[in-house]
Amino acid sequence: MNNNQQLKNLIESMLFVxxxxxxxxxxxxxLEDDIALSRKQLQSIIGELQDDYAKRGIQLVEVASGxxxxxxxxxxxxxxxxxxxxxxxxxxxxxxxxxxxxYRQPITRSEIEDxxxxxxxxxxxxxxxxxxxxxxxxxxxxxxRPALLATTDxxxxxxxxxxxxxxxxxxxxxxxxxxxxxxxQQLETAEA
Numbered sequence: 001m002n003n004n005q006q007l008k009n010l011i012e013s014m015l016f017v018x019x020x021x022x023x024x025x026x027x028x029x030x031l032e033d034d035i036a037l038s039r040k041q042l043q044s045i046i047g048e049l050q051d052d053y054a055k056r057g058i059q060l061v062e063v064a065s066g067x068x069x070x071x072x073x074x075x076x077x078x079x080x081x082x083x084x085x086x087x088x089x090x091x092x093x094x095x096x097x098x099x100x101x102x103y104r105q106p107i108t109r110s111e112i113e114d115x116x117x118x119x120x121x122x123x124x125x126x127x128x129x130x131x132x133x134x135x136x137x138x139x140x141x142x143x144x145r146p147a148l149l150a151t152t153d154x155x156x157x158x159x160x161x162x163x164x165x166x167x168x169x170x171x172x173x174x175x176x177x178x179x180x181x182x183x184x185q186q187l188e189t190a191e192a
Contacts (some may be wrong), residue, residue: 008045009189021157023066064156094124106137106148
């Protein structure tokens with residue numbers, strides 16, 4: 001590469017055409033045969049790209065798996081009109097189960113049932129695993145050795161989070177006044 005601008009253009013192109021988020025390590029590995037690039041140099045170039053896209057309709061954001069381009073949040077409602085099919089609707093039980101796994105991980109199915117006061121359908125756990133939002137990370141050392149469930153990087157990527165620390169603070173149960181429709185609207189906004 002002759003100059004910094006060509007390198008910046010190359011990295012921008014890589015991020016644009018990638019199937020998913022690219023980490024700094026992945027970019028370094030891809031480029032290592034042709035270009036010796038330090039982690040600090042690469043992070044600087046990515047920072048410049050983020051600044052370049054900061055006031056545009058597309059933004060370069062960091063999620064758990066790396067960096068990706070995505071539409072700016074303020075355009076989510078209009079962009080959603082591009083797709084005829086509606087975003088999948090999730091039941092209150094599924095959203096409660098996912099929330100408990102995200103906030104209390106690792107957690108067993110029976111612990112989720114104790115908190116919710118009702119049994120957790122196998123369908124819910126299976127659906128969350130098929131979406132690759134939840135995975136088994138081990139087994140609890142108690143009789144029956146129940147599976148311990150935790151969220152995945154794909155869960156974080158889907159909701160544009162870098163880490164679990166970015167999850168909103170939980171409200172006390174006495175203050176929760178959302179109905180299922182409001183929760184679904186919030187989820188649809190996050191998906192767009």
